[in-house]
Amino acid sequence: MNNQEIIDQTIAHVKNQLANAEGGHDWWHIHRVWKTARHIAAAEKADELVVALGALLHDIADSKFHNGDETIGPRLAREWLQSLQVVEPVIQHVENIITHISFKGGNHQQPFKSKELDIVQDADRLDAIGAIGIARAFNYGGFKNRLLHDPAVSPNLNMSKEEYKHNNAPTIAHFYEKLLLLKDRMNTSTGKQMALQRHAFMESYLKQFYGEWEGEL
Numbered sequence: 760m761n762n763q764e765i766i767d768q769t770i771a772h773v774k775n776q777l778a779n780a781e782g783g784h785d786w787w788h789i790h791r792v793w794k795t796a797r798h799i800a801a802a803e804k805a806d807e808l809v810v811a812l813g814a815l816l817h818d819i820a821d822s823k824f825h826n827g828d829e830t831i832g833p834r835l836a837r838e839w840l841q842s843l844q845v846v847e848p849v850i851q852h853v854e855n856i857i858t859h860i861s862f863k864g865g866n867h868q869q870p871f872k873s874k875e876l877d878i879v880q881d882a883d884r885l886d887a888i889g890a891i892g893i894a895r896a897f898n899y900g901g902f903k904n905r906l907l908h909d910p911a912v913s914p915n916l917n918m919s920k921e922e923y924k925h926n927n928a929p930t931i932a933h934f935y936e937k938l939l940l941l942k943d944r945m946n947t948s949t950g951k952q953m954a955l956q957r958h959a960f961m962e963s964y965l966k967q968f969y970g971e972w973e974g975e976l
């Protein structure tokens with residue numbers, strides 16, 4: 760099977776796997792991450808097949824929806840790629856990307872670093888900010904039946920993770936907990952550039968939001 764066939768089969772597989780996914784984590788999230796990853800990769804020296812497969816398979820089994828189990832995604836990706844007889848180094852690399860891509864980046868025993876991980880992680884983070892990121896955040900908040908905003912709770916940059924969870928914090932708080940921090944966590948120079956623009960858009964969005972909230976704009 761050539762690379763294009765591997766990618767085409769993987770697209771069909773991921774679409775099928777994510778058929779009932781929540782709107783922020785559906786096939787179109789994967790599609791955007793894949794496109795953005797290709798865009799970033801065009802300016803970097805990277806293995807295109809690994810970037811494509813890493814992007815396409817990165818959310819195949821999000822731990823949030825599997826009782827926090829972070830091992831299912833990498834394992835399912837491995838089994839899938841083995842069924843296509845993809846060579847072991849590529850499988851290993853894709854598995855590592857999926858294991859290490861999450862924002863928290865905590866509890867992993869071995870550190871893993873690669874240009875391909877940097878690219879896919881940037882693309883995934885970019886999809887959490889800017890116009891799409893705002894849409895995804897409010898969609899997720901709606902899914903969890905959260906308030907849009909509560910002036911007593913947000914904006915608040917000093918809230919601890921525990922307080923945040925405990926409060927079932929409104930969606931605007933998520934901007935301060937995560938979205939506004941992402942621009943400083945980009946890996947590649949193309950990713951940084953794109954993040955700056957999306958960040959500025961979120962700042963202007965928030966300004967408008969608070970103005971409207973007060974009935975002043």
Ligand code: ADP
Pocket residue numbers: 783784818821823861862883886887892895896897899900929930933938
């Ligand atoms: P990904 O799986 O794409 O790396 P996450 O699983 O952390 O990212 O989140 C998926 C989407 O849901 C992101 O756009 C993120 O901002 C949004 N999201 C996650 N947690 C919250 C929250 N508490 N409030 C609002 N949006 C959230």
Ligand code: NI
Pocket residue numbers: 788792817818883
């Ligand atoms: Ni993702």
